[in-house]
Amino acid sequence: MAEPGKTKFQVDLRRHLRENEVDDNLTHLICEIAEASKYIINSIRTGDLGVAGTSNLYGEQQLALDVLADRILRKRLDHSRVVANIMSEEMDEIIPISPDCEGKYSVAFDPLDGSSLVDVNLAVGTIVSISAGCDLLQAGRHQVAAMYILYGPRTTLVYSTGDGVHEFGMNNLMEYTLLREDIRIEPKGNLYSPGGQRNLYTPGVEAFVSSLEDRGVKLRYSGGFVPDINQVLLKGRGIFFYPHLNGSPKGKLRLLFELNPMAFLVEQAGGAASDGRTRILDLEPDHIHGRSPVFIGSKEDVALAEEYIRKLDGVEPSIVEKKSKKQASSS
Ligand code: AFP
Numbered sequence: 001m002a003e004p005g006k007t008k009f010q011v012d013l014r015r016h017l018r019e020n021e022v023d024d025n026l027t028h029l030i031c032e033i034a035e036a037s038k039y040i041i042n043s044i045r046t047g048d049l050g051v052a053g054t055s056n057l058y059g060e061q062q063l064a065l066d067v068l069a070d071r072i073l074r075k076r077l078d079h080s081r082v083v084a085n086i087m088s089e090e091m092d093e094i095i096p097i098s099p100d101c102e103g104k105y106s107v108a109f110d111p112l113d114g115s116s117l118v119d120v121n122l123a124v125g126t127i128v129s130i131s132a133g134c135d136l137l138q139a140g141r142h143q144v145a146a147m148y149i150l151y152g153p154r155t156t157l158v159y160s161t162g163d164g165v166h167e168f169g170m171n172n173l174m175e176y177t178l179l180r181e182d183i184r185i186e187p188k189g190n191l192y193s194p195g196g197q198r199n200l201y202t203p204g205v206e207a208f209v210s211s212l213e214d215r216g217v218k219l220r221y222s223g224g225f226v227p228d229i230n231q232v233l234l235k236g237r238g239i240f241f242y243p244h245l246n247g248s249p250k251g252k253l254r255l256l257f258e259l260n261p262m263a264f265l266v267e268q269a270g271g272a273a274s275d276g277r278t279r280i281l282d283l284e285p286d287h288i289h290g291r292s293p294v295f296i297g298s299k300e301d302v303a304l305a306e307e308y309i310r311k312l313d314g315v316e317p318s319i320v321e322k323k324s325k326k327q328a329s330s331s
Contacts, residue, residue: 011178025082036076037149069111084134089257101134110257114224123152125226129261140260140281160268185271186237189298195242204313239297251293272299
C-alpha cells in the first residue's frame, strides 16, 4: 500500500514492487522491462512502419517495429544481470544469457503483439512471462510473474507477481504511476471478444456464442490480444476466446508468449483461462512455439464454454476436425 503522506496514485512502479516485498532481482527485471517499453513507445510513435525484410518462424513478415521492439527488449534483458534465458516470439529458439540459474529469471515475451494493427492506428502491446531459474519449457503454473504494456491512447502497464494484479499509467515524465491495485474480474461477463472465423467454429463453440448473444452480451473485438484482454480486466468482467477451429484444432495464439502470462494475470484477478477442456496454466508445452485454443475471463463464462464443448464437441479438437470433415463429405 502507499506510504503515509503519499497518495496511492503517486506510487511509482519500483516503489510498489518494494512495498509489496518483491524479490530485488525480480523488481529490477520488471523495472528494466518497463524502461524498455519507453523506447518501444518511441519506435511506435515515430518509427518506420515498413517491413523489415525478414520473417519469423511462422512465416509472418516481420514488420520493422516487430524486429525493433524485439531488439530493444533483448538488449535490456541481456544487460540486466538477472536473466538466465530469454525466448521471443520473433526468434526461432531460446537464447541463453547466463549459465547461472540461481537467483536469476527466464523470460518469454511477445515484443509487439498485434504489430500489424499499428499501421491502422489500433492499440498493441508487449506481453511478458517470467519464470524463476533457467527452465522456460514448463507449465504456466510455474510462472512467478507476468506483465503487459499496452500502447493505446494511454500507455499502461499491468503486472502481477502472484499477489494481485495492479495497473500503472505512464505520466508526462514517462514514469509509471499506480492507477489501480488488486483488479478483480466478476464471475459473469457482459462482453465477449470472439477470435477466429465464425464459419469455422465447432458446434460447441457456436452454441456457446449463441447462448451469449441470447443473454444480450455485447461483442467487443479489436484484433489485438493485449487491448482485448485489458478490456476484460479493467471492465472487470467478460470473456475473450480464440477457439479450436475446424482446420485449426490448436487455434492461433501461442502458449508460452501470449496465453501463459495472460492466464496468470487473469487468474490472479479471480478469472479463469482454459483451452476449452484444460486449465491453460496446467498445459505442458510440447515446443517453444506451441499454440493452444483459449477461453479466458469471467470464470462462469469460461465454465459455460467448457460445458458446451464437452457436450457438443466431446472429444479432442483434432478429432472434432476429422469428424467435421467426415460429416461434410457425407452430407
Ligand atoms: P499479429 O501479432 O500477427 O498481429 O496477431 C495478433 C494476434 O496474435 C493477437 O494479438 C490477436 O488476438 C489475434 O492475433 C487476432 O487474430 P485474428 O486476426 O485472426 O482475429
